[in-house]
Amino acid sequence: MNEESVVLSSIEDGVLSITLNRPEKINALNDAMHLGLRACLEQAHADDKVRAVLLSGAGRGFCSGQDLADRDPSKREAIDLESTLERFYNPNQRLIRNLKKPIICAVNGVAAGAGANLALSCDIIIAARSAKFIQAFAKIGLIPDAGGTWMLPHLVGEARAKGLAMTALPLSAEQAMAWGLIWQVVEDDDLMTAAMTLAKSLASGATKALGLAKQAIQAAGTNSFEEQLLLESELQKQAGRSHDFAEGVRAFLAKRPPVFQGK
Numbered sequence: 001m002n003e004e005s006v007v008l009s010s011i012e013d014g015v016l017s018i019t020l021n022r023p024e025k026i027n028a029l030n031d032a033m034h035l036g037l038r039a040c041l042e043q044a045h046a047d048d049k050v051r052a053v054l055l056s057g058a059g060r061g062f063c064s065g066q067d068l069a070d071r072d073p074s075k076r077e078a079i080d081l082e083s084t085l086e087r088f089y090n091p092n093q094r095l096i097r098n099l100k101k102p103i104i105c106a107v108n109g110v111a112a113g114a115g116a117n118l119a120l121s122c123d124i125i126i127a128a129r130s131a132k133f134i135q136a137f138a139k140i141g142l143i144p145d146a147g148g149t150w151m152l153p154h155l156v157g158e159a160r161a162k163g164l165a166m167t168a169l170p171l172s173a174e175q176a177m178a179w180g181l182i183w184q185v186v187e188d189d190d191l192m193t194a195a196m197t198l199a200k201s202l203a204s205g206a207t208k209a210l211g212l213a214k215q216a217i218q219a220a221g222t223n224s225f226e227e228q229l230l231l232e233s234e235l236q237k238q239a240g241r242s243h244d245f246a247e248g249v250r251a252f253l254a255k256r257p258p259v260f261q262g263k
């Protein structure tokens with residue numbers, strides 16, 4: 001199966017839609033899917049026409065994590081999971097976190113294992129009411145990966161992070177929202193419309209500033225208050241020199257809607 005058919009993409013109104021497309025396996029991640037996703041994320045970085053990204057899964061689930069048939073230790077002599085992570089997972093997680101544009105994830109059903117952590121690495125996560133998040137790793141003798149051991153304690157605190165990692169129990173969309181793991185829960189039938197409406201709205205916004213805000217908020221996890229103040233000054237300097245800031249203020253004073261360019 002080639003990379004393109006297992007990951008679909010298209011651009012509309014500044015939104016790059018990326019769809020994981022192995023619905024018969026609940027979009028389990030095989031090597032072709034990792035590489036297809038990477039190509040799309042690299043396009044998101046490089047292409048000025050892309051102002052926001054919407055990641056979703058085809059069929060009844062978002063992503064069931066690693067395709068375990070491809071990493072079955074009983075069928076291969078040595079499975080080097082460090083190499084799997086460094087070659088396939090970590091580059092994509094870095095591309096998502098370092099993307100200077102908003103990335104939204106629409107979680108339509110189950111998000112398990114690395115599939116859950118792929119979703120959680122996005123900036124804004126919208127879940128269908130029937131969606132579930134499962135840190136499935138403990139059930140097969142692994143630890144949460146794809147950034148899970150960093151994101152979970154940052155998002156929900158150590159107690160809940162350990163509970164999720166050790167029990168591998170499914171977390172409902174409602175509970176995920178109540179715990180601050182995700183942004184919004186919508187009715188199943190409304191998911192893609194709600195996610196695309198938000199993505200298009202962000203894509204027409206001051207996307208340079210959104211990227212800088214993302215950078216600052218992500219740095220807060222390790223910065224001191226003083227370091228964060230200095231970072232804000234530096235990034236606000238950049239925002240203050242943008243076309244969009246000048247346009248935003250002009251439009252406000254003229255009492256008209258702004259026309260942002262993401263520059």
Ligand code: LHQ
Pocket residue numbers: 024025026028063064065066067068069071081084085110112113114115134136137139140142145
């Ligand atoms: C699958 C999978 C799957 C293959 C469903 N693989 N076929 C791991 C190792 C290496 C390196 C780095 O990192 C990682 C990270 C990880 O992601 S570890 C965690 C891997 N994922 C899991 O352990 C989850 C396994 N899947 C499940 O627990 C269930 O399938 C879930 C809860 C996702 C969905 O359950 P159901 O809704 O009951 O669907 P199902 O189990 O019937 O699945 C539908 C089909 O998809 C089925 O195939 P079949 O041919 O029987 O119709 C499954 O075998 C297949 N599938 N997940 N990860």
